[in-house]
Amino acid sequence: MxxxxxxxxxxxxxxxxxxxxxxxxxxxxxxxxxxxxxxxxxxxxxxxxxxxxxxxxxxxxxxxxxxxxxxxxxxxxxxxxxxxxxxxxxxxxxxxxxxxxxxxxxxxxxxxxxxxxxxxxxxxxxxxxxxxxxxxxxxxxxxxxxxxxxxxxxxxEESVSQTSSLKYQEQWEHEKQSPCVFHLTHDTEWKTVSNKEEKLKGRLLGGCIDIIHHLAGTPYGDVKAFHETFADGESLVWYFENCDLNMTGLRRAFLHMKMAGWFKSCSGIMFGRSSSNTPVNGYGAEDVYEEISSELGIPIIYDIDCGHQPPQVTLINGAYAEVEVSGVKGVIKQYFK
CATH class of the missing domain: 3.40.50.10740 (Murein tetrapeptidase LD-carboxypeptidase, N-terminal domain)
Known part of the structure; x- marks a missing residue:
């Protein structure tokens, strides 16, 4: 529990x-x-x-x-x-x-x-x-x-819903002050690999993929024990944001976690926006997402409000979530159960 x-x-x-x-x-x-x-x-x-x-x-x-x-x-x-x-x-x-x-x-x-x-x-x-x-x-x-x-x-036993933002900040401009800190200038669009409406359900886990993939295989990254002890055997929905990894680095980080068994009970993955998503020899972020979706047989949602291109929704590790993306808008409802 x-x-x-x-x-x-x-x-x-x-x-x-x-x-x-x-x-x-x-x-x-x-x-x-x-x-x-x-x-x-x-x-x-x-x-x-x-x-x-x-x-x-x-x-x-x-x-x-x-x-x-x-x-x-x-x-x-x-x-x-x-x-x-x-x-x-x-x-x-x-x-x-x-x-x-x-x-x-x-x-x-x-x-x-x-x-x-x-x-x-x-x-x-x-x-x-x-x-x-x-x-x-x-x-x-x-x-x-x-x-x-x-x-x-x-x-x-209560729940809380959050919707995708209207606009996001593409890059930090510290020399220009903004009343709300962020410069929200670009239209937010949550996307799916399938290009169709997607719904995800499961216990949320995630974070900055640059950092947390290093936990796989250590005493601090025992997803199997968490799933058996605290998650009531329910499926997991992972969310990741990429700070600095290039696309081959992102691929390697995913494979590290996959080999450690982190995705055995996974029903879907969400990726946040990232300014690091520049292609390597033509290999881009959408290629990575499509490969992950195909290999795991799960839906992938990307460019969500999470990470270093704010604003970001507040995601609760351990909460049961229902995520729905329709068009370019998204809703995340988290249940504290």
Missing amino acids: ITYPYLNTRSKIGVTAPSSGVPSELHNLLRQSAARLEEKGYSLSFGETVWTQEKARSADAEKRAAEFMKMMDDESIEVIMPPWGGELLIEILDFLDFEKMKAKWVLGYSDTSALLLSITLKTGIATAHGTNFIDLRGEYWDETTAMWEKVLTTKR
Whole structure:
């Protein structure tokens, strides 16, 4: 059985950096996000790691792990948000005590997804793949991003629906400020390999494929045990977003997970938009998706609101989901059961 945390509005948010911290010249971004959330009634607890960054890390692995576990143990904190992702979160996994983790939300994406997926697979505690703390600093939140609150305040045995965004951001333009942080300029289109309406049903699992495929074959990527222990034998729906992999790298990452048995109970896969989807010798993203669909005999949905071309829906690892794509629009309904 999946354990679902619950977020009370006006609760305390713990901000720690299990991967990358924020260099001093960007500390104003942290303060802006804190101000926005405090305006909404939240209180903040910042860890030391948030304010430091050197050699691709906020701090050494043991310090990052200890700070995260301290926030996990703090009864006053109801959700933990890293400032953003990074590169080397995987270093901390061996220093975490999963048996002592409490049921509270951990929210983020990118490198953070290695932590999210590990927690859900090993403990059955649901985790939230969605906005980073830094991305909440805008004067307002776009409708898709803002759903993080509604999703995290969903109670057990309830459900929550999210729809595809109207527009997305193709590339980051940090030098140009936007009231909602993102520059939403391009029409969103959710697509299917079949070019037909598709419906997916199953327990959600996923994250940044660059990072999480490294968990396959380790104690932190035991999908078989999760399926037998926590998923009630129900099929799995995977979601992935690609940050930096070229198309042959994406193919290799998929095959790594396939060989590790991650897709034996899979009923469908969703892929987020990606600026890295440039062809290699004519081999493109749609070729990869078509091959996966054919090899596994499952539907593939792609260019969903997930990943480094925001905004993104809030996807709950462990939740039972019904996904429907018709035309270029999509709906994801998640059941906390």
